[in-house]
Amino acid sequence: MAGRPGYVTVPILSVLAAIGYVYYTAVFLAIPAWLGLATAAGVANAVAFTALAAACVATYAVAVSRDPGRVPPAFLPDVEDAESPIHEIKRKGGDLRYCQKCSHYKPPRAHHCRVCKRCVLRMDHHCIWINNCVGHENYKIFLVFVLYAVVASLYSLEVLCTVCLRMNN
Ligand SMILES: [Zn+2]
Ligand SMILES: [Zn+2]
Known part of the structure; x- marks a missing residue:
């Protein structure tokens, strides 16, 4: 996979x-059935949902493509400085955290x-x-994407519920 x-x-x-499916259902089926796309309220809802979907796709694209954070090639743990948080760099046994596969020392976290x-x-x-990994460089944009996706889901759920309730009445 x-x-x-x-x-x-x-x-x-x-x-x-999934984003495309929800977008199509909300903007081309539910909102027209609820308000119609010829009304100001219908257009306003369609525009708002389109902006939300675009924000979802844009933040998703950044989360996918942004490098999550590389260890700088020159990184060396500061073993001389007694004041440095050496216990963070060391494992329980006291050895420095070293990645065998990448052949370099690992910064904390x-x-x-x-x-x-x-x-x-991180x-x-x-x-x-x-x-992609969720790490230091793409953590924030990943959270923003999740936030947009949750808002868009609740929005489309509300529109769909409104339409369904009307159909039953
Ligand atoms: Zn490694
Ligand atoms: Zn990864």
């Missing part, structure tokens, strides 16, 4: 298809991702839905 980072995978296509085949700064997890 997991493809190489930077490639468009089946989960990515599924997310885009950096982890090696088996899918990306490299260490990622790695949260590897997300198959963006075919």
Whole structure:
């Protein structure tokens, strides 16, 4: 399932298809049935939902394509400075955190991702839905995308419920 980072995978296509499906249902079926696209309220709702869907796709594209954070090649843990938070750099046993696969020292909270085949700064997890790690550089945009997606889902749910209730009355 997991493809190489930077490639468009089946989960990515599924997310885009889901956004497209919800968008089509809301703007071309539900809103016209509810208000009609010839009314000011209908147009306002269609425009608002289109903007929300565009924001979803834009933030999703950034979360997919932005590098989650590389360890700088020159990174060396500061072993001389007794005041530095050395306990963060060391493991329990006291050895410095070193990545065998990347052949470099790991900064605090950096982890090696088996899918990306490299260490990622402040790695949260590897997300198959963006075919990328969620890390230091794309954490914020990933959260913004999730927020937009939740708002769009609630919005479309409300529109659909309104339409369904009207059909039953
Ligand atoms: Zn590594
Ligand atoms: Zn990864």
